[in-house]
Amino acid sequence: MTASPAGGDAGSIAALEQLYGPRSESIDRANAEVLRRLDESVPVLVDVAAARDVVPQLADRTLLHCGPQVEWDAVCDPLRRSLRAAAVAEGWAADVEQADRLLADGDVRLEPATDHATVVPMATAMGPSTPVFVVENRQGGTRAFAPVNQGPGETAWFGRETPAAIARLEFLRDVAGQLLREMVVAAGPIDVLALAAQGVQMGDDVHMRTQGTTSLLIRNLLPHLAALPSPGRIELAGFMSGNHLFFLNLAMAAARSLTLAAEQVAGSSIVTTMCRNGTTFGIRLAGTNTLFLSDAPPVEDAMYYPDFGPDVAAPDIGDSAVLELIGLGGAAAAGSPAVAGFLGGRISDAVAVTEEMAMICAGNSSRFQLPTWDYRGTPLGVDARHVVDLGIAPKITTGILHASSGIGQIGAGVATAPLACFRAAVLDLAADA
């Protein structure tokens, strides 16, 4: 522990004395099993299907959203817009005004995607017709889902609700979903994290930047894309070619399939859920059902598009922080010149983020090796004890949305998770003796 453990908080210190003391042996054993589950399984992409056909317990007239559960009144502006766009795309409302009334009246149900083995980035909202990646973790006995990434520009996952944003949702449903399914079935199971491991050696943190992994995936799928029927083939090719974050959602589904398996281990201090809805930030430890909440934090180490700044930035949002839990994103910062660009510009600045993550992690990935970190594996398994003890919270590489104007993405940066929810989780674990 540091000279001033847990920031001097008496309750936290007492909890840590338990968790590092008499309880340490059982917790370390549970953590070792969690680490094994996060590190050794091989999630594979096996299908693309409509959410209603594969996502468990997804009722009609329900929209899944990022982050913890949230009432309509508390939903942040970008997510409201995304929910309205999704309701229109589902055909439940003729326009966003009508969609707003349906949502305000509770005629469309809101549920957290994370409760449905599903992860969605930024302000994504998705209805039952949304095409999702189906990723199987056969060793762990889990399946997880993520919608196909909506791409750059005027899109609902960035909090836009324009006709173009709604048309993109319809294109994904009506054109891309079926063609992607044909490609994926023809290609056979795709080892998602083998691609991510290559990407980590190509400057991707596989969160903020998936340029390398997206390009590798496209090259792998190329013969199957060429064999698709026309004219959807050409439209899909244009969409994939222009979407450098195409791989993001796929990596998230793979990550979730690992954390779902890890979540079945009782009595661990390792974080297996970390998600944000732009209002609250939630974490869960393996083996518990409770999501501990804090206010969603701002994105601090940020670069903004011209004419925008922190005064108009929405708080940190999205389920994509699941990537930081399996050794990607902030954990893989050291390998990414793109992330370094947000942190002072030097690779050593990005290495510092990885090294900080290492201080609060229980192990290292054997899958994701960082050439710029002497080929060590990325830090793996965020231990809430270490977070509270050291006062160091995980760093999350992420985009930034406008807080109110509906203009969409205005920048990107590195967010720091709020400490309060980790403290609450540690107190709960200590109380649960």
Add this chain to the structure above:
Amino acid sequence: MTASPAGGDAGSIAALEQLYGPRSESIDRANAEVLRRLDESVPVLVDVAAARDVVPQLADRTLLHCGPQVEWDAVCDPLRRSLRAAAVAEGWAADVEQADRLLADGDVRLEPATDHATVVPMATAMGPSTPVFVVENRQGGTRAFAPVNQGPGETAWFGRETPAAIARLEFLRDVAGQLLREMVVAAGPIDVLALAAQGVQMGDDVHMRTQGTTSLLIRNLLPHLAALPSPGRIELAGFMSGNHLFFLNLAMAAARSLTLAAEQVAGSSIVTTMCRNGTTFGIRLAGTNTLFLSDAPPVEDAMYYPDFGPDVAAPDIGDSAVLELIGLGGAAAAGSPAVAGFLGGRISDAVAVTEEMAMICAGNSSRFQLPTWDYRGTPLGVDARHVVDLGIAPKITTGILHASSGIGQIGAGVATAPLACFRAAVLDLAADA
């Protein structure tokens, strides 16, 4: 100069005293112009066409080959096989035995590709029907050419002459060439070295490894590939998907378009041609017509496929060392974990190669920046004076072929250019007062 300049060779010392002394001002001025030409122009891919239609002064029944001019009797085994395969693919011979007789009898003319503004990697031989990339350097007023890369495995550029290797040449001519032309024309001019600059930040040295650049190029071309006619489209997609060195030849053509422009500057000590045929290694300085020759060196820092080793390795071969002259390959080693793998395995080992190249280069690329080298530009402009003075020759990242069995590639590694040809070039420049 070092304590023992030029290895103590009296002739070299006298030449360097001229070239660093009274002649330095005019040489430095010429070198600055050479550097500008290597650094500032923007080569663009504009077309893919049969060599006979675009390569200057290419007569019928002529095969272009890698490296300096060479008589049939002195041609190394892998290049012999490649020449025979090309003669069969051109329809001049029914089989490789007949091709051998034609070549031995001088009924097929051999000319260095480098004399035709063309660069070819490894043991490539190419006839007039070969599809070539056409790269324009509009600022420099030059055009350069390179054949479409033949891909991995059983292929003639690795010194194979099997039916499969010949069939690959026929596929490139009969299927790939026309379809690539359609894609390139539809895409419009492609800035080749902008892709290379991105690749350098994705672990490519853009010589031994073009995984990132190949994938980026494919993603850029994707909408145009999707629009190609069937069934060639599917076959081409399979070929491109499986060829991680697809970008190599394109980068070489772009590099040659720069060195051709630089070669028009008189009185410079900067190397503008560096090529090998597996028998001899040749260099030329800007503004001279003489190619100074040494014996082709072995590839020393090498990793071999199982069951192979240096005893059966052909010497260093191919025109691809043109890449080292524009800041790629060995000059860009610091950014490439793949190259580091051949040099001890740590990024610092690869950085050492880049730093050694910096000692013999006249400047730095403003185009290719290395995150692992504090974002400095790769060393640019190999100055033959520095090479002779310091006794440090350029490092070249390259593949290794079997010397005699026709089995093809057996490994890869880093070759060191022979010093003797640099000494001869420096003596010639000093004499040319």
